[in-house]
């Protein structure tokens with residue numbers, strides 16, 4: 001069969017959700033083409049393995065040198081496997097504040113505010129609380145009504161490392177909100193679920209939740225280990241472009257084949273590779289395409305613009321007096337590791353049944369920076385183009401879109417209803433923090449000498465100095481927390497970047513020298529944003545690419561303004577909504 005109703009590019013997080021929903025109608029045929037393989041490894045399925053990167057199931061793509069991070073290049077973390085990011089991620093399951101999604105509606109996207117999206121969050125997931133004993137012992141609070149009865153299983157496991165009691169409750173007296181597990185009110189400090197199926201104590205992914213249970217559907221086909229090379233367009237007599245299918249090549253083969261879509265080609269290749277594929281197929285900024293020798297079919301400057309990610313500072317503290325059964329000991333104490341692993345295999349309990357982090361702090365700027373009003377004034381007084389990639393000076397729509405985003409961010413920076421900073425609570429001295437509301441904007445462009453090779457990913461981290469101001473304030477705040485009497489029993493000593501870096505400049509310099517500052521929290525997004533065309537959008541609020549027919553995007557590329565959240569819960573909700581939009585227009 002070469003013609004399907006729908007051809008979906010990418011069988012990652014969003015691709016498999018939409019494949020499932022569209023193939024619910026047995027009369028509709030769906031083809032999913034995924035570059036990665038069907039991988040059944042325990043590196044992914046066992047929650048306790050989620051601490052490190054599952055490199056075998058990821059692309060080996062590195063960014064362009066980041067000027068303000070000492071011209072270092074960084075791994076661009078993207079899953080290359082059936083299940084995509086959901087298969088390799090850190091399993092944190094949380095959402096942004098209501099205001100984060102209302103911002104999408106404010107940017108001109110009808111039907112994308114929090115109240116519109118909430119039903120789709122609920123449709124995608126189901127929550128299992130910890131046992132009563134665990135909840136009591138660790139002081140874990142939760143609200144089950146924040147979740148639905150959907151395919152993706154999320155839970156707070158029964159096993160918790162004992163040090164979580166002290167680490168989590170070290171925040172009890174801090175003057176920030178203390179909501180229950182965070183899905184109803186995601187600003188403050190809370191115990192947060194992981195995408196773990198409690199019944200099996202294994203990772204829940206888009207594959208296990210949305211694909212494996214329906215694999216026998218006759219109208220759904222998955223081609224794994226197969227690369228989509230190009231979108232096929234047809235031009236009619238008046239020059240209108242319609243996406244009619246894709247060219248693809250099984251990996252390891254030289255034989256390219258074609259698959260056609262009667263209704264729609266749906267791009268779900270993720271925040272990095274969807275903009276790449278559009279450009280390779282002739283849709284994107286004219287100068288970028290021409291420089292790479294790609295024939296321009298539709299000029300669309302929004303492709304590869306508005307690229308965003310959270311900026312990370314992976315701090316570390318040397319600590320003492322941890323309980324002997326601690327997370328770090330899984331790597332340092334072979335006997336403890338072995339008994340823990342054996343326990344997991346036998347009873348699916350113990351240290352391997354839990355992910356790396358169960359506590360999250362998402363805080364407003366005023367929670368961690370007493371000088372927040374100055375930051376807001378600085379932001380508002382900036383000449384926007386001084387701190388943006390050159391293309392924004394040449395394109396009034398892109399600039400208008402950014403200025404509108406900046407207004408929204410300035411408002412969020414002034415209020416307490418949306419988070420700007422994040423601190424991950426782990427039961428060890430490793431302390432990841434993130435600036436969740438970057439003003440700098442990156443680009444994704446083509447490799448001019450070989451456009452089909454990996455794209456050029458440029459984050460432009462700290463191009464806007466406000467991003468560094470926020471990071472400096474958050475770093476100081478995190479240091480102060482580690483120095484508080486609540487954590488004194490651990491005698492924490494900062495080892496990365498290190499106490500020798502104290503001034504504002506030194507905090508950034510130290511982060512670069514010690515490699516703790518990173519341009520990404522594994523959340524590349526925004527490179528084909530959903531916004532009106534006069535705000536530099538790439539897809540409409542119906543997720544259709546501007547200027548061509550029958551082509552939609554449903555993955556992290558469409559996020560117009562990155563929410564303060566790890567992205568997977570949002571991606572499941574976007575995909576559920578996308579499926580409804582696509583069904584409706586059929």
Ligand SMILES: Cc1cc2nc3c(=O)[nH]c(=O)nc-3n(C[C@H](O)[C@H](O)[C@H](O)COP(=O)(O)OP(=O)(O)OC[C@H]3O[C@@H](n4cnc5c(N)ncnc54)[C@H](O)[C@@H]3O)c2cc1C
Pocket residue numbers: 009010011012013014015033034035036053077078079080081082083084085086088089090091092093094226227228229268269270271273274277521522523554555556557565566567568569571
């Ligand atoms: C290491 C890591 C840790 C993370 N940690 C967390 C976390 O703890 N919590 C959280 O909420 N989020 C986390 N995330 C982010 C989250 O998982 C992603 O935002 C989400 O999975 C993105 O979904 P997507 O559908 O947009 O893209 P993906 O899930 O990446 O899917 C895209 C798919 O398209 C395929 N593809 C790309 N190009 C082609 C092509 N040309 N032909 C065929 N197939 C193609 C890819 O192989 C991939 O499978 C993490 C991500 C990573 C990578």
